[in-house]
Amino acid sequence: MVKIEGVGDIDKLKDVFATLKKEIAKVIIGQDDVVDQIIISILCDGNALLESNPGMGKTLMVKTLAQIMDLQFSRIQSTPDLIPSDIVGTYVIEEDKGKKVFKFQKGPIFANIVLADEINRATPKTQSALLEAMQERQVTVGNQTFPLDLPFFILATQNPIDQEGTYPLPEAQTDRFIFKIKVDYPTAQEELDILNRFTTNTQTPELRVLLNKTSLKNLQMLTREVPIADDLKKKVVDIVTGTRNRKELIEYGASPRATIALILASKAHALLHGRKFVSEKDIEAMAYPVLRHRIILNFKAEREGKKTDDVIKILLSK
């Protein structure tokens, strides 16, 4: 377990995260960047949107993480007929000492890590229930409010291929996710390793519990305390305001929420890599997952075949 009692304990954090990633690597092969970004999202106390094709190990990844962090995990498979009560819970009639009473049965949202699979397949009403929980860390059913257990983290996924019958999240909603993480296909060697591991062994590897809720809260607090130089703060502001000023490429730029997200993510990235301060490299690494879902390219940029990552690269080079 991680106990931060003095300055000397800060140096041990690098080993803690290295051990954490090693433990995840027992189950998940490759996807180091994705794992890093999910850990950073948790450290920032934010939620992440994962864009990946089916079969990329998203559920396994999140489940493994929950196990190592000793957190309660639940999965919500979004379908068009999913209703809000399927997520948040509902009142059911129960018999208690011969009396029938309404008892609130908590939905799958009442977990520490929630995987909302294919969120773009759920109706807007269902999406809003999820997003309320994400933002407010509480759920309202009827006239009663139920707080969610902290730490709370939603990993929503989107399938980039299957667009038929979907309800894409509006930009105002996607802005609430700290990251949009892109999951690419594994390399040939990684795929070979996956093949060997999952077609020969029947037993899943035993995972150690390395963190708990208290440790995670401490790490989240430490993340916010990571110092950052004034000129780097100014650089972050310049990058985000740049998304609003580059009208020749960007139709709609990022909001101040992106500025906050980029600073927090950079701090978490520095902490994850054993640094006690934010470096320019942290900002450049985090700019992509923070900004790619917050900017909308104009027609000219799309016609030229530019992607959001290409435009972010142009912004960073300035």
Added chain:
Amino acid sequence: MGIERLFFELRMESLKISLLRAFLNALIFFLLLMMAFSILNLPMLYAFILGVLFLIINTYINYAGMTLKKIEDANPEVREMLRTAKDTQKDDNIMVKALHQEIYQKAKRIYSGNMVSYNTLIIKTVIIGGLIIGSIFTSTVTWNGINIPFSKLTLRSGSTSDLPPVTLDDVQLENSDEIYGDVSIAKLGNELIQLDVNPSMSELDMNKLKEEEGITLNRNTYPVDIGTPKGAGASGAKRPEESELVNAFYLKKINK
């Protein structure tokens, strides 16, 4: 307090390096000025004053340009750390303290010599050597094309420059003031004396020149017109009136 002390030490090191650079630049500037002033026959004092001014200004410019980023670039082990610590030194949390501790450990390896470019140092030293030799040679060269009357450039103190020149008629002389001599001697200065010490060549009338007369010089005889007349000199030949007065004054003084 510890990190503030560290930044103070860094500022002192920056000042030393700025002074070193400025001193070399000022020395080159001074030597160049010295060579120029030597050729133009101008006073060296002005070269020295300009050199000192250049030293002060160059030190300030170098010191102002010695930012934390430059120190970090010269010492990569503390890259981005010094600026972060400087901006967050008032924060009081465990991460900032951990950063300060790491800087203290790495600061032992910060070497001010890393901020000095040795190539530039060698080049400047060679230039200074060349200029010293050059100034020795140029000290023998003088060009009078510029003749600045420096004596007239000196400032007159107080309000005396506005006063009209004093004439001796306005001066009240005391007859009893022996150290200045007789009053009449002082008043001599008002009289206009026409002197023809070196008649100009243009005033010579060559037509008035006579042919030289041949003079036969015999033993024991001496031409009268070039000899000293008998009774002249100390025996009392006619002397100028002014000379009589001076003589009378000093004899009177001696007889007392």
